[in-house]
């Protein structure tokens with residue numbers, strides 16, 4: 457995916473300024489920067505989640521496979537299947553564990569039989585590292601799972617519709633350290649099949665899970681590069697200031 461000259465306004469307030477970013481396939485890209493710098497706003501641009509907010513104006517281009525996702529001909533429901541999203545707080549549907557994962561394949565008409573659906577549910581739970589823990593309780597309500605399990609269920613739900621890209625907005629911020637470690641491990645495994653973009657407040661997390669890091673400041677993309685380079689040898693003074701804890 458790419459963003460080209462992306463500008464976003466909430467009413468009169470500009471939140472993103474001329475952002476140009478290439479997201480590398482099958483890698484994890486971390487978006488970091490001080491609170492309010494536009495990380496989540498940028499992430500939401502990537503699957504048109506900002507469409508749902510009143511008063512938002514977007515200028516510029518975001519492409520997936522060279523096609524502008526803001527093109528009028530794009531079906532947003534299909535788009536969000538190709539570019540899935542996992543939120544800060546786990547948000548399973550008030551349905552069974554099975555139905556949470558089966559929901560997407562059902563509404564997108566991806567299966568022809570119950571056997572096919574079962575297969576997708578099992579594979580998705582396996583990919584999300586959750587199958588072992590839930591295989592004997594698939595008909596039970598998803599809300600009965602722990603927070604970490606719920607978040608992995610949300611990842612299974614995203615994976616079930618075979619997305620190309622998975623966007624994650626601080627996916628571990630509501631989780632304890634053990635659940636966080638599991639989700640981080642999972643992100644590392646998922647990157648062999650999916651392109652992942654993750655917003656994180658934790659520089660340690662960015663260093664642990666990502667191959668590329670993009671540093672945002674005041675709505676601008678200041679610097680992007682290999683994660684090692686950004687953390688050990690940043691080129692911009694603002695990046696240096698942030699990663700050494702001088703501000704933010």
Ligand SMILES: Nc1ncnc2c1ncn2[C@@H]1O[C@H](COP(=O)(O)OP(=O)(O)OP(=O)(O)O)[C@@H](O)[C@H]1O
Nearest residue numbers: 466471489490491492493494495496497498509657
């Ligand atoms: N729905 C909204 N309506 C109006 N302004 C918004 C909205 N969402 C975000 N903003 C503003 O846009 C700017 C960028 O916010 P955004 O949430 O993208 O930053 P962030 O870097 O993700 O912050 P944080 O790390 O605190 O989550 C901020 O000034 C914020 O107040």
